[in-house]
Amino acid sequence: MTTTLDGASPGDLAIVTRGLRKTYRSVTGRRSVAVQGLDLDVPLGGVHGFLGPNGSGKTTSIRMLLGLIHADAGTMNVLGHEIPRQLPAVIKRVGAIVEQPKFFPTISARRNLEILAKGIGAPERAVAQVLEDVGLTDRGKDLFKTYSLGMKQRLAIAATLLKDPDLLIFDEPTNGLDPAGIHEIRETMRSLGASGKTVLVSSHILSEVEHVADTVTIIGRGRTLAQGRVKDLLDAQATTTVRVGVADPDGAERVLREGGMTVVRDGALLNVTGVDDPAEITRRLAHHEHYVSELVAQRAGLEAFFLELTAGEGPGTAAGVPLPSHAAGHHAASPTDGAPQPPQGPPANPYGRPTSTEGGEA
Numbered sequence: 318m319t320t321t322l323d324g325a326s327p328g329d330l331a332i333v334t335r336g337l338r339k340t341y342r343s344v345t346g347r348r349s350v351a352v353q354g355l356d357l358d359v360p361l362g363g364v365h366g367f368l369g370p371n372g373s374g375k376t377t378s379i380r381m382l383l384g385l386i387h388a389d390a391g392t393m394n395v396l397g398h399e400i401p402r403q404l405p406a407v408i409k410r411v412g413a414i415v416e417q418p419k420f421f422p423t424i425s426a427r428r429n430l431e432i433l434a435k436g437i438g439a440p441e442r443a444v445a446q447v448l449e450d451v452g453l454t455d456r457g458k459d460l461f462k463t464y465s466l467g468m469k470q471r472l473a474i475a476a477t478l479l480k481d482p483d484l485l486i487f488d489e490p491t492n493g494l495d496p497a498g499i500h501e502i503r504e505t506m507r508s509l510g511a512s513g514k515t516v517l518v519s520s521h522i523l524s525e526v527e528h529v530a531d532t533v534t535i536i537g538r539g540r541t542l543a544q545g546r547v548k549d550l551l552d553a554q555a556t557t558t559v560r561v562g563v564a565d566p567d568g569a570e571r572v573l574r575e576g577g578m579t580v581v582r583d584g585a586l587l588n589v590t591g592v593d594d595p596a597e598i599t600r601r602l603a604h605h606e607h608y609v610s611e612l613v614a615q616r617a618g619l620e621a622f623f624l625e626l627t628a629g630e631g632p633g634t635a636a637g638v639p640l641p642s643h644a645a646g647h648h649a650a651s652p653t654d655g656a657p658q659p660p661q662g663p664p665a666n667p668y669g670r671p672t673s674t675e676g677g678e679a
């Protein structure tokens with residue numbers, strides 16, 4: 318199924334892929350489809366989350382977009398240029414962190430950037446600017462080896478900014494960081510998106526996308542499951558749980574069940590689903606002389622939506638799941654190969670790693 322960002326015209330999009338496909342072949346000759354018909358629409362400006370379980374094809378897709386590996390089929394367009402044919406014309410406008418960049422540990426962060434700037438032909442004045450962009454101006458003189466992991470990652474982002482790119486692509490940029498480091502990177506991504514750049518950030522961490530991204534593409538098994546504005550995807554969720562506190566939870570539970578609602582007990586509290594309007598709960602309980610002391614409607618988060626969408630979409634599964642009718646979307650390079658595989662049962666852990674990652678391009 319194809320989902321595209323609602324109302325977006327090609328001129329509004331930083332990245333467009335259609336039917337993108339990549340198969341890997343393992344050393345034993347086994348083929349596995351890493352990306353199977355990915356449709357990706359990334360709007361210009363802002364942060365776009367590229368969300369999927371481990372092994373769902375995010376890195377492979379990004380590598381194809383950056384011309385690091387070949388696609389088997391499909392089309393890619395980055396900033397209006399056909400990839401890979403017109404890659405040389407656009408690559409200067411793209412900054413990416415796909416693997417950890419190497420810095421010299423015993424020289425300062427600033428000096429590292431100066432060396433890099435010289436190497437890529439960026440003006441020297443860009444160094445001060447990018448240090449400021451990632452909030453490292455005050456620590457620029459410090460040796461790289463004294464940096465925390467979060468600061469190292471921010472320096473990596475600063476390096477991608479030297480060319481003043483329009484499009485930034487970060488593959489799992491917060492991996493391995495502690496909460497403070499994650500916070501730093503999120504802030505940096507948000508401010509880059511707010512400054513008008515397009516940031517594509519891949520993640521298997523739902524809260525990352527929920528907190529940072531304006532729009533999101535959710536993938537499973539190398540295919541687009543849903544795309545859209547994060548807010549729209551959340552707003553469209555039907556499942557609302559209402560948390561209810563009453564003096565007599567047993568009696569209230571009975572009354573609500575008789576009314577066709579689903580009730581799950583949480584100690585003295587009741588978690589109620591299966592009701593369109595929470596007011597219906599208070600009405601029904603009051604009618605039976607149960608008076609509500611607490612009532613909180615809790616919308617399921619992106620996490621619940623993601624788990625619902627990707628159920629049965631663990632590595633290797635070809636089965637699809639229905640998309641929400643509103644689903645729309647948008648944005649992203651060493652992989653292997655494969656042919657379509659028959660649907661398999663849902664994995665015990667939707668975030669489980671694939672059992673085999675060996676292989677090369679088919």
Ligand SMILES: Nc1ncnc2c1ncn2[C@@H]1O[C@H](COP(=O)(O)OP(=O)(O)OP(=O)(O)O)[C@@H](O)[C@H]1O
Nearest residue numbers: 341351371372373374375376377651652653675676
């Ligand atoms: N070089 C390779 N050779 C063979 N198979 C590969 C290779 N690279 C990736 N794969 C397989 O392709 C599938 C997609 O992997 P990919 O790394 O693109 O997913 P991902 O969504 O980025 O996962 P993660 O979040 O774990 O990084 C996986 O099943 C993976 O094992």
